Amino acid sequence: MKRVITRGIIGLSGIVLAGCNWFGGDTNGEDEIVVVEMQSSNPDEAKQECLSQPNYQWNDSEVRCEKPTEKTVCLYAGNQWNEKDELCEFSKATCIAEDYQWNEQTSSCEFTKEQCLAMEAQWDEQENSCERQPQTSEQKLADCVEEGGQWDYAAGSCQMMQDSDSKDQMSAENSASSYAMSEVAAHASADDCWATINGKVYNLTSWVSQHPGGSDKIIAICGTDATETFSAQHGGKEKPENQLMTFEIGVLAQ
Numbered sequence: 001m002k003r004v005i006t007r008g009i010i011g012l013s014g015i016v017l018a019g020c021n022w023f024g025g026d027t028n029g030e031d032e033i034v035v036v037e038m039q040s041s042n043p044d045e046a047k048q049e050c051l052s053q054p055n056y057q058w059n060d061s062e063v064r065c066e067k068p069t070e071k072t073v074c075l076y077a078g079n080q081w082n083e084k085d086e087l088c089e090f091s092k093a094t095c096i097a098e099d100y101q102w103n104e105q106t107s108s109c110e111f112t113k114e115q116c117l118a119m120e121a122q123w124d125e126q127e128n129s130c131e132r133q134p135q136t137s138e139q140k141l142a143d144c145v146e147e148g149g150q151w152d153y154a155a156g157s158c159q160m161m162q163d164s165d166s167k168d169q170m171s172a173e174n175s176a177s178s179y180a181m182s183e184v185a186a187h188a189s190a191d192d193c194w195a196t197i198n199g200k201v202y203n204l205t206s207w208v209s210q211h212p213g214g215s216d217k218i219i220a221i222c223g224t225d226a227t228e229t230f231s232a233q234h235g236g237k238e239k240p241e242n243q244l245m246t247f248e249i250g251v252l253a254q
Helices: 043-051 070-076 092-097 113-118 137-146 164-174 181-185 215-219 227-234 238-245
Strands: 033-036 057-059 064-068 080-082 087-089 101-103 108-110 122-124 129-131 149-152 157-160 192-197 200-203 248-252
Touching: 033 227, 043 057, 043 064, 064 070, 070 080, 070 087, 092 101, 092 108, 113 122, 113 129, 181 192, 192 227, 227 238
Parallel strands: none
Antiparallel strands: 033 064, 057 064, 080 087, 101 108, 122 129, 149 157, 192 200, 200 248
């Protein structure tokens, strides 16, 4: 499999649009923003709190704080958005500027032969591409999720889910374990990260370094009830919800 360079892998969270008028203009309005709830109910204080955050802007007409979606950040940074995988990828211009090679056939950015060999990976002369090195467990997990499977932590292997009944069965098996909120709160670091969403408990430790939007987004919810955060960003999207299911370890005790 070719190594395709995506902004999600390199660090989407590093793109800052501070000072840019990213809503209005060439954007598509509501599709390009996420409304962010501020702690203060006082408009002036809420506005001050909003503007202290990178990429956030205050909408005076709606009296609310808004931030751009990952797609908006991606496009304004001059990259291209992959609608299918919901990932930000290098544009051709950025790819070439960063000294990678652009694949016209697949419209993707790839490692050069020199970069490939420097990583001790294998270069395919026939395909003119860099083949994957032996996968780490994190890479295997990411591929498993991408293909619609569920990662079995005990066996260290991918269990493919063929239909919704299979998914429901695996979810029911995970739900046999029950955890108090205090137990979830004890796992609040990048190296040991649990969170609860919609009454279920997830071990997100292995996902911290794999999250396309940046590890900081996951670290911020470690040890917390992240229901509102997840719903605001990914609610109703099938792929993120399927990915989340692979990390389920139990339910939150009532």
